[in-house]
Amino acid sequence: MAMIDEPLYPIAVLIDELKNEDIQLRLNSIRKLSTIARALGEERTRKELIPFLSENNDDDDEVLLAMAEELGVFIPYVGGVEHANVLLPPLETLCIVEETCVRDKAVESLCRIGAQMREQDLVEFFIPLLKRLAAGEWFTARVSSCGLFHIAYPSAPEALKTELRTLYGQLCQDDMPMVRRSAATNLGKFAATVEAPHLKVDIMSMFDDLTQDDQDSVRLLAVEGCAALGKLLEPQDCVAHILPVIVNFSQDKSWRVRYMVANQLYELCEAVGPEPTRSDLVPAYVRLLRDNEAEVRIAAAGKVTKFCRILNSELAIQNILPCVKELSTDSSQHVRSALASVIMGMAPILGKDATIEQLLPIFLSLLKDEFPDVRLNIISKLDQVNQVIGIDLLSQSLLPAIVELAEDRHWRVRLAIIEYIPLLASQLGVGFFDDKLGALCMQWLKDKVYSIRDAAANNVKRLTEEFGPDWAMQHIVPQVLDMINNPHYLYRMTILHAVSLLAPVMGKDITCSKLLPVVINASKDSVPNIKFNVAKVLQSLIPIVDQSVVEKTIRPCLVELSEDPDVDVRYFATQALQSSDQQMMMSS
């Protein structure tokens, strides 16, 4: 047995470890299954490896998941599509296991293989497999079967097609809600493969069953299918069959169902055409915007822009805009927040006049909202309004909103507004920025919270990128460098960090003349943390400045630091020196 040639040793280990006690090693072997298959050759892969894997169905879920994934791309290793059917048995057993993610992956792999299989093989092997799963004793098998119909159906002969449709109908009425949910989830995919006459009869009756299910969780998924089905049907059929269902759903007793409708409704508008949209869907949507349950209003508010995009602007102004006004003063902050995150997108749809007349007051009131997320969401989408009406109309209200957010007591809010400063700067222009926001940017560098100081340093860099080094020399660099004398060492450290970020943007001249001296000075600091950060910053400056500057200024400083009494300072100084040595060797 131990007669393995030296070069084969790794592959032999790999094969043996398929059954190792250690799950990590088994996982590793499974992930390299294709290598093992190539080593065994196509024939032995078919006759030995695949049966071996089929037996291996009680392994840990992680291993089974990896196996399900690998088998999906295994056709080349078993000898091409004419042998693809040998891959079905191991995947069939994986379709029955308890763990959902393994089953889902096995179904995905089966679909991938089935899509490549020859038609007669599908009929001979794939469809029997599907029928076995659909009649499986455990619900897990039946759940998996639902995801395979759309692969099997197109190749089936007429009689078998009828059988498959019947089978799917039974799955839609299974005792287990898990199976019905899976049937509901996959109905759209299956329906796309079914011929039009059967679509209208068989599929629609299954759809009706699912929409009347006792379980909320099943009806929810049926809603999701509405849009997909609607797109398959002729507009008049869609109006006749889907529209009443969706209108019904929009008044379902369960808020979760209405929530789903609120999320999906806009997708259906295209399927039913403009007239039913106006007469049925718009009223349904308006109801959802005024729903009792805040969660439903959140979902509906979040789709306001998408919905309006489908309508003409007149309809939007007439029907939707009044609701939007109500929502902007909704009692739930989350509803207002959802609205604020999309409402700016309505400006291009409504056009300049309507925006100024109707939307602007809403923007302004949301900008003054007591809940910071609402204000932030408005500010984050400023560019969309800017394109339509320009920023001037807003800037009056904008500034107080920004200042208030910048000083919010929750650091996450301050962090969020810092992220938007470069966007604001680009929209508002240099002039506005200099006057009002420059001071804020400096103030953040001295924030109590590290994350804010870190973001502020980054912000300084992004502003420099936006407005250019010349502007930065005037408005940023002097102020930043001033702060290096702050009595608190943490603030001095922030400045060092900002310098290391600014240097690549400012270029070597300014770095040498302005930034470098400040850093060198800081190496005399009394706090070791500052000194080893100096070493780190110097290391980052080496690639930017000329070699002569490195020799003349940076290296002597680092040499001095490498003899510091503090061990950390010595360590980082030595690191920096080594990297400068390497740099020199490479360039020479």
Add this chain to the structure above:
Amino acid sequence: MNGGDEVVTAPAGPPQPLDWKFSQVFGERTAGEEVQEVDIISAIEFDKTGDHLATGDRGGRVVLFERTDTKDHDALRRDLERMDHPINRHPEFRYKTEFQSHEPEFDYLKSLEIEEKINKIRWCQTANGALFLLSTNDKTIKFWKVQEKKVKKISEMNLDPPKAVGNGCVASSSNSNSPTPGLANGGSPDNDFSFPPGGLPSLRLPVVTSQETNLVARCRRVYAHAHDYHINSISNNSDGETFISADDLRINLWNLEISNQSFNIVDVKPANMEDLTEVITSAEFHPTHCNMLAYSSSKGSIRLIDLRQSALCDSHAKLFEEPEAPGSRSFFTEIIASISDIKFAKDGRYMLSRDYMTLKLWDINMDSGPVSTFQVHEYLRPKLCDLYENDSIFDKFECCLSGDGLRVATGSYSNLFRVFGCAPGSTEATTLEASKNPVRRQVQMPSRPSRSLSSITRVVRRGAETSGVDANGNSFDFTTKLLHLAWHPTENSIACAAANSLYMYYA
């Protein structure tokens, strides 16, 4: 709200009282043996089929039992079920496996010790032969999978022939020490090797020789950090995908597959904790309506909520409360009104609740008062003061209903438990002791209580009038209390816990 319109078809007369017989005991105490605190059973639960039984204890262990009398072989189960059982067949169980579900922990932020004691166990849907269950202590819920695994005995290795078959493979043990797999030394075969088209004949796949299996319990998910107070209940939804967990002030909704988020659906925490007057004591999902759940409170009320109405169900759909009898108020009124457990009947129409003194059966279509009240502890009423002093008054007794909904049961002191018939006209009221001779004590206890003849109230009081039986009260031992019991879902069989012992009875 129509919670099961099908009325329980009552036979011509009330069913005959059951004749209870001892069936089995697990972990029986020998005389004089001291019970270890960690061994005391703290939860009992049958699975849906009644083929499995789980117990949890204060030591954080979960013990599983499986039925032996009907399922000799898995493959034959269905055939057996079709056969007529011999009449004397009754559920018999054997020890299946056990595992350590929870360990004692310490919450450093709150400087709080978290006990490992299992508060509740709930079975989930069986899939592919693997058993699933949820277990919870005060803070953390865990999802367990118990499954038969093949014991691997591997031969035919490519490398060193394994010297000791069965204890792992020697060949790769040298590699398994390193965190990176054995290939680290050999380089990646993907790049370094080109294989001949026919493959390499000298390579062979490992062969698994043994077909032995053993049971393995694996914790699949941990649902943690969602409860500020102690979890008192968990309950599965009929949709098979969600469950709730309830603590003193909140009820959270979870998806079984997602352990890192849950939704708060009930929150009774007042803005100011000084205004707190009522806590949640127990919660359960309706057995078939996925949108309905009931929770009980320390003030003796049960609230039914509809998850469809709103995301946060602070306002209930229905409130079940018994109007307080005028003039009967005392210091103990509120304490003894606190409901310790609620259970839905299988058909979902009736709910059973247990408070300190009584069992109450409620019809979910009637919120004006209980359909029946069964006196369990009426004889203790004169001693409430003592019971308050020794904290016994806060004991939380569980209750259960039979699968056919005709009887209810609950525990008491001195390792006694009581079974009542709740079918119309039934006067059945049996007291049993958790011992090998369950009817030993029956002589002392009322077995034929008179019926209240009042036709004005539909409430039937039974078992109350003969409280004098135990006049001196000395024979009641408040340290041996039977808190946990469960009724088999399909047969007349009860499992109950007396300290560390699990007793099973059938009728």
